[in-house]
Amino acid sequence: MKKFVIAATVAATLVSAANAADINICVEGAYPPFSSTEPSGEVVGFDIDIANALCAEMGQSCELVKTDWDGIIPALLEGKCDAIIASMSITPDRMQIIDFSTKYYNSPAGFIGAEGMMESGLDGQRVGVQRGTIHHSFMEGVFPNVELVLYGSQDEIYLDLVAGRVDAIMADSIAMQEGFLDTDSGAGYAFFGESYSVPEYHGDGAGVGVRQGEEELRDAFSAAITAIRESGEYSMINAEYFDFDIFGG
Amino acid sequence: MRFDLVADNWVMFAEGAWMTVQLTALSLLIGFCIALPAGLIRARRIRILSPLINIYVYAFRGTPLLVQLFLVYYGLSQFEAVRDSFAWPVLREAYWCALITFSLNSGAYATEIIRGAIETVPKGELEAAKSLGLSPRKVDFLVLIPSALRRALPQYGNEVVFMLHGSVVASVITIQDILGAGRTLNARYYIAYEGFLTAAALYMSITFVLVFAFRMLERRYLRHLRVSH
CATH class of the missing domain: 3.40.190.10 (Periplasmic binding protein-like II)
Structure with a gap:
């Protein structure tokens, strides 16, 4: 019994170590140039760079969770991640189920x-x-x-x-x-x-998706988007992928 | 559970149900028209024709319906010769590709069902007809075929249900059938359970109607085979 308790404690510690990041973010990895998967399994792209920049701006540590598009909203709702940064357009239909930050880009x-x-x-x-x-x-x-x-x-x-x-x-x-x-x-x-x-x-462009009722996290992402726009961080990332400003009007 | 989203999109499901029903019904009808002569030829072992039909039956029963549909829809369109041919206006349409594939598929299965049914018609029935002085043609059309079709009813009823369920593959080549409606709901709102459960319920309702209809037909046409107490 005692062994079991110790084992359970160790397991619990390991799990919490794996989830040590403040925010888990669902990304996709099959929508170039916004996100694509490298042969090494690493996910790269505009969405990923934006996600990292937003986390740095918010002063939070983030873990990226690669998720298929079909399952990405369910993953958010089930708590496998806390936010979606996957070029997801902010639409009234989706707003019925999840909540969004302000847009981080808007391509026509x-x-x-x-x-x-x-x-x-x-x-x-x-x-x-x-x-x-x-x-x-x-x-x-x-x-x-x-x-x-x-x-x-x-x-x-x-x-x-x-x-x-x-x-x-x-x-x-x-x-x-x-x-x-x-x-x-x-x-x-x-x-x-x-x-x-x-x-x-x-919709109003692509935004960061969060669960409904998490206004604090949503507003933190919106504020971080404004901040990286103003700091010039956004235009640096933008320039790596596009020769025009993808933020849109 | 967001079944209100299903209710909002009921027109899409109704149109999908109609597409499924008519695609299945037409495929079965055309398949049957192929299977009746083909089954007779197979049962009679008519030279040249019978082996050819055998190849057709083997090909369509030996491969999955989805693969057949891909071959017709994406496969044929790859060849410029096909795209320039007189057949392209038909093969360009996803609907016709599905109808052709399903009809040939159903025809292959029904051919075997009918062949089996013809072969198991008791000799006595045919001899009795002959002894009444019926010509061989009249024996075929008045005794052999009607008797075989009655015997084929239970198995053919299964084939009808299989065809209905097989028709779901139409949704992968852009046809908006029942499953297509479910997939649209899933893609639009990211709710899988509600849309697919609605689709399942629709398929089940249609299946119930079909099973009931075949039970009625069997009760009527196989009355003489029932054991009465």
Whole structure:
């Protein structure tokens, strides 16, 4: 019995040592250039640099927890992490379940299609979107006359665009630039029409997600975002990834 | 539990249910039209045709439905020759790709069911028909096929339920069926349990209706085989 108690005490100490960080942060690792996983298993990217900068600003120690996108909100709700920094857009739908800091960036959404395509000619055409994203809601609300085709992942949409099953794609501009247009299969395709950032659909940019009721943590992140904007830390990180200010208007 | 979000999106689930029902029903109908002659040819062991049908049945029963669907949807579209061909307007559509694949798949399974049923029709029934002076064609259409189809009912009922459940793979090629609605709910609000539970309940309801319908059919058409006390 005594041995068992000692063993339990040791185990408890080890667990608390592993969780010694003040804040555990869920990150994704499959959304370049915001977060991607190195061959060594290390997660790198814009989101990661921002997360580290925010923690340093707040004077807290942070542990990054790599989590799949599908499970990232459940992980937050179950307490596996205390915050999400994973390019998650602040939307009314998500606000029903979790809470957000102010935005830390806001990249516009846009259309891509075969070169020469026009936004005015979209009616009746097929546009591929990732199921359940802000782009899905946006297209339903703003372009009711296009035929929407729903996909599970962005990569499948690129395949079908090249195959000619969809005429255009609506998604995040930066993700499409890096994930498709800059690749070999992106030849012959280009952005067309306006770039969109409608708060009603696209939310207010990407923010740090926290559990509802944790106002203190949320406000600490919001304050830290403002602070790194002012200190110039943000623009240094920004410059490593983008040649424009991704913070948005 | 956020079943209010399911309620907010009930139209999506209703449309999904309709898509599942009609895709399954059409696939079964076309599959049956393939299986009836194919099963007869197999049971009669008609030369050349019977081995060809055997290859078809083996191919479709030997591979998973999802792999078949990927081959038709993503596989064929990879070839420029296919994309330039007359068939592209059909193969371009996810819906037609699913319908073609499901019909061929269901047809393969039903072929074997019908072949088995034809082979187990008691010789006595056919001899009795012959002794009444029916021509061989009349024996086939008035005795053999109706009797075989009755016997095939329980097994075919299983095939119908399998097809319904197999149709979930349509959601991976962009078709918004019942599972597609569940996945949309999951992706939009990050709630898995509510959306998938609703999907499960819908599939179960449709299955109950089908099982009940087949039980009624069996009660009517297999009455003569029931043991009465």
